[in-house]
Amino acid sequence: MRRSGVAGLLLAALLALPAVAAEPKLLPPEEAFRFSARALDENTIEARFAVATGYYLYRDKMRFAVTPEAAALAAPQLPAGKSKEDQFFGKVETYRGDVVVKLAIRGGAAGQSVVLAADSQGCADQGVCYPPTIQKVTLVLPAAGKGPGPLVDAFPPKKRWFN
């Protein structure tokens, strides 16, 4: 009788597990909207968002800034997003998958180190939105003819035990 009580307890513990699978899992914003960038040359930075499946970013919430300000970032040409009619916001454009934005720097110098800050806001299809998030990378502007610098991740992926 008492043993069946123990068995019941174990069963209850095991039954609690399937409930986990039924609940939605969400990524932290820096993983849902993975930001990276590289300097193509002393005047151009290529910024990238890798938007995870099931997540999207709002085009009109995307902003970029560089420091030092003397590097003078020009107003970015954002690619067209996917247009959707939002019940509340009217016509909005969203990004899914990979988003690549070329940024022109007017006052950069070869060898100069700049910090690029990307401000973005997005949501998950599960019906959850993240507040505006700022992600930063530090880049060194390469000299002309040297080829692009390395791609720098704002939040390098954590090492995983099992791949």
Add this chain to the structure above:
Amino acid sequence: MGNAWLRWALVVGAALAALGGGLYFGLGQRTEAPAPAAATGLMGLALPDPTGKEQRIDQWKGKVIVVNFWATWCAPCREEMPEFVKAQTEYGSKGLQFVGIAVDQADKVAQFEKEIGLNYPSLVGGFGAMELSKTLGNKLMALPFTVIVDRQGAIVHTQLGVLKPEKLAQVVKQFL
């Protein structure tokens, strides 16, 4: 001998049950069971309403309080709020009180209140409100996030994402 086995089995069983519970809260929606201190923090909170007048959450103590963290820039938040307006009408006289905490600017909150005819107070929390919601189990600081507090001031339910009318009714009816 038999007793020793039973004791171990009980300990392991209890640990597994605790683990199950921990996983449920820890992984489920990335919300964790809030500590009792978090409930005290929420009840003792004072935030301005859109007119700038300070409002304390504990002024509604003794009622079942539904605290909803939201923002005008959050589409799912805007989507679920008309349902909260209906629920406030339906259960208000039975002792249910909705309170919004907007992670937003006062003018935008005031405008949206008018737009949907909000029939419960919404306070203006700014991004500090996000930090507060984190202590209540909103680890990812995402919206909407809703906390239900019983008449004694204890947190009885937390929800990340849209709180469906059926789920709301099911939880609230137990405590009204």
